[in-house]
Amino acid sequence: MLIAEKKKKYTVDDYMLLEEGAPFQLINYELVMSPSPNSLHQAISSKLSHLIISFLNSEQREGYVAISMDVVFDEGNVFQPDVLYVSEERIDEIVKDKIEGTPDLAIEILSPSNAYHDLRVKREIYEKYGLKEYIIIDPISQNAVLYTLENGVYVLHKTAQKNEVLYSVILDGLGFDLSYLFKKGQKL
């Protein structure tokens, strides 16, 4: 920051002292407060996790799927992707009390209050720690983008508009129908 140069740096030790469920994420050594999400945001994260779980079941595959689950990336970064997926082979390795390592897929649902972090800071951390697939859902503009890692750098792999389906790359065959995600109800 230009003016407030003497900002305190928070670490994972400070973060662990917070009450369970405190509305903070530790992003780049900063405690970032996230307001409670709105009803549309929560409906979308529920549907996303349901679609992933249904897909895994239909393929008879194992995997770990969670909403708003802490991921410990390093000393200065412990935060919750809106939805995350860890492949079967890596569950034992990284799924502990918190997730201690990089998931295979993370999805963030944008709002004006979190967009800076989702579009920039978290994206950089995901890239640095090798998150293979990063999806950003924008319920306001009603579109979605999917980034994949190529030689350690995120490449915009696909975009989808509100009447389209966004297909995952690492979960081959899984599609997210955006008109379904953006409607209020849950019926397919």
Added chain:
Amino acid sequence: MALTGNKPKTTIDDYMPAKEGIPFQLINNSAVGLPLPTVSHQVILTRIITILLNFLNSIDDKGLLIAGPVDVKFDDQNILHPDIFYIGENEKSMLLNESVKCVPDFIIEIISTESAYYDMRQKKDIYERHGVKEYIIIDTIGLKAELYNITDGAYILNQEVNETEKLNSTFFRKLSLDMSKIFTAV
């Protein structure tokens, strides 16, 4: 401010009778109010304006450089307040007192956490659609800057620099923004 796609739309008829000085932008048919800019934002804005004015004077340019917030009407769904914009000599005649009704050639947004969603997504898409030739985003949080130019109707990320580097304009050849001078502490 947490707008969702389901909110009733504001139309230009709701917006225009609100006269001057109302601190709202109309973005994709939604009225968006943002908090007043911070001291950092205004310091950076002043520094950039100074560099740009010196540059324009040095090349004897007859265009007009304007610091926001003022209304710039892109279409009936979008009346935006760019932080800094430039209008060429030939379009100057289209300026009116109340609002700007032509598309600027060059726009700079200085982003904060509150404005980032709009500056990086919705407003960027609107600028692209209307053919703003050069769009620069100054990130006061991450201390970075990026520059987009229109190629075949779409923005291409032309440069991305950190706080120690220089951003070289394509639209104004020979204009270089030294980030260390823009981001230096007060």
